[in-house]
Structures are given as structure tokens and as C-alpha cells.
Amino acid sequence: MASFKQFWVKISASLVPPSSAHLEKLAGLNPDRIYVENVRALLGTSTWIAKMVCETAARRGLLKKHVQVICPDGSVALSLADDAQLPEFVRCWQEVDGEYEEQTLKTKLLKKLEFYAFERELSQ
Structure with a gap:
């Protein structure tokens, strides 16, 4: 689970400054089923930014x-x-x-x- 938290820190830090509460919630996501809407709600951002976070992670080979x-x-x-x-x-x-x-x-x-x-x- 630690690497999943590291993933979110690396991916989202430049787009949305993560708080420890956000990271705890994000770490609670099922790593096999990450939906844009869940990321949007947990980060408190727009759907567009949440989609950008997920797409950036996919381009970097961290998400599929x-x-x-x-x-x-x-x-x-x-x-x-x-x-x-x-x-x-x-x-x-x-x-x-x-x-x-x-x-x-x-x-x-x-x-x-x-x-x-x-x-x-x-x-x-």
C-alpha cells in the first residue's frame, strides 16, 4: 500500500497539492478499479483535472x-x-x-x- 501512496504523491503533487487527508482517502481506493469520479471526489477537483491525473499516470506507465x-x-x-x-x-x-x-x-x-x-x- 505504501507504493500506491507514493504513486499518488508523484502523480498529483504537481496538479493538486495533496493533503495528508487526501492521500489517506486515495490510498483507500481499490488499485484495480480506479474511476475518474472517485479521484475527482477525493481530490476535491474538477472532472477534467481528475481525468488529467489518471491520464498522466497512464502515460507514465503507472496506471493502465x-x-x-x-x-x-x-x-x-x-x-x-x-x-x-x-x-x-x-x-x-x-x-x-x-x-x-x-x-x-x-x-x-x-x-x-x-x-x-x-x-x-x-x-x-
Whole structure:
């Protein structure tokens, strides 16, 4: 967990001066599922700055960007590390008369949600 804190200090210090309270909250994030909205709320910044922090970390190889395809009911149909690999169709489930039925839907018509994952340990 110490390296995850170091990561946030290195990435966000030049963009948003971190307080110890911010660092503690950021260190509490799941390093495998870092959403821009969580970073925005914890840093108390705009979405644009939070996105810039995450994108900077991704360019430096500290985070890896992923994408989720969201079904109409809000469930995740698919998570991939590369949005270029998204299939043309995904399967979602829909409740019809108390029964769940599988649907095949066009990926391009569904909502996408980006998230980031902590990529590696930081060197000292």
C-alpha cells in the first residue's frame, strides 16, 4: 500500500497539492478499479483535472486504462484493457415477466465506462 501512496504523491503533487487527508482517502481506493469520479471526489477537483491525473499516470506507465461496457440495467457486460478489442456484440440479461432472458446487443449502442488499474510498484 505504501507504493500506491507514493504513486499518488508523484502523480498529483504537481496538479493538486495533496493533503495528508487526501492521500489517506486515495490510498483507500481499490488499485484495480480506479474511476475518474472517485479521484475527482477525493481530490476535491474538477472532472477534467481528475481525468488529467489518471491520464498522466497512464502515460507514465503507472496506471493502465480499461473500459467496461454497461448493459441497459447497469450491469457490466464486459471489461477489457483495450477498447480497440471491443466485440461488435455483447450479451446482457433482461428480466421479462419474472424470468431472465439473454439479449445480444450492439456494443456501440451501449454506455462505456473507463477505469484505471494500478500497474506496478514504484521504484524508490
